Amino acid sequence: MTKKILVENINDSLKNCKELEQGNILFFEKIPFEFPQDEIQFLLQQRQSGSKSRKNIACKPQIDKLTNHIAANEEEAKQMHAILKAYSSRVTQFLQTLLSPYSSKWKLDYASFRPYQEMGRKLRTRARNDLLHVDSFPTRPMHGGRILRFFTNINPKEPRKWITSEPFQDLIKKYGGKPGLPFPHGVDYSFQGRMLHKTKEWLKSIGFKIPMRSPYDRFMLNMHNYLKENEAFQKGCPKSHWEFPPNSCWAVFTDQVSHAAISGQYALEQTIFIPRDALLYPEESPVSILERITGKCMVSV
Ligand SMILES: [Fe+2]
Structure with a gap:
């Protein structure tokens, strides 16, 4: 089962990576980098629409764009974008020390701000954060890479509460x-399979939004949905309860550790994709486990 590891030495990057790959949570009692109070105050004052079904505010680095923010004016929109970009850059810089073996190969994904109270949030079942699941993104296939997430609770009073259950390998x-x-059947190397793949690649190249999912991605998306929709699992599985107090941070591989956020408001998060060949123990990654069990190749090589 998952353990919460208080990080004592940020320079011991091999140990830090090892803990993560073993399915543990790296924990920091205080934010371990600069985070100006005026930026935190700005975030805490954000009043989004009353609808709890809205998505988190996301900063997308590849297209330098902010999504889902309801800003009072253009100035506020610019400030929100600048603060999320600054958070992203500080987290990334910090992780370059904490997890240095990964940094030459990782790919920066979204940074997000989560202004909604998780408890009682009205979302459709597959979008609910308070149901145990492993992460998988429908629009951003991983092709065997890992989903690493770094969280910061900026709520001045309330902890963010999580539950975790068994890891992917169990x-x-x-x-x-x-x-x-x-x-899944594994990668289809037949003539038809290769033609279908080429056609999708071509459609994507001319602007169609087609997620190029590998068999691994399809399995992970299924597992995400299957766990959330499985009432017996949600009720009966073994559970560990965690609290992340105000101003604390934590990092975890969310494609491996089944998790649910059951309460808390005002958290920031940075996602980073770690390719399989950057891991210390690639043979223990979910894609390798799936390939070993099925005896089939799950990502195109
Ligand atoms: Fe998640």
Whole structure:
């Protein structure tokens, strides 16, 4: 089961990476980098629409764009964008020390601000954060890479509360290959399979929004949905409860550690993709486990 590891030495990057790859949470009692109070105050004062079904405010580095922010005026929109970009850059710089073995190969994904109270949030089942799941992104396939997330609770009073359950390597043994979570067939190297792949690549190159999902991505998306929709699992699985107090930070591989955010408001988060060949133990990554169990190749090589 997952452990919460208080990080004592940020320079011991091999140990830090090892803890993460073993399915543990790296924890910091205080924000371990500069975060100006005026930026925190700005974030805490954001009043988004009353609808709790709205998505988190996201800063997308590849297109330098902010999404889902309801700003009172252009100045406020610019300030929100600048603060999220600054957060992203400070986290990235910090992680370059904390997790240096990954940094030459990782790919920066979204930074987000989560201004909504998680408890009682009205979302459709597959979008709910308070149901245990492993992460998988429908629009950003990983092709065997890992989803690393770094969180910061900027709420001045309230902790962010999480539950975790069994890790991917145990969940796949229990539920993989059963009705509702069949194992994928592996990469289709037949003539038709290759033609279909080329056609999708071409459509994507001319502007169609086609997620190029590998068999691994399809399985992970299925597992995400299967776990959230499985009431027996949600009720009966073993659970660990965690509290992340005000001004604390934590990092975890969310594609491996099944997790749910059950309460808390005002958190920031940075996602980073870690390719399989950057890991210390690539053979223990979810894609390698899936390939070993099925005996099939799950990502195009
Ligand atoms: Fe998640």
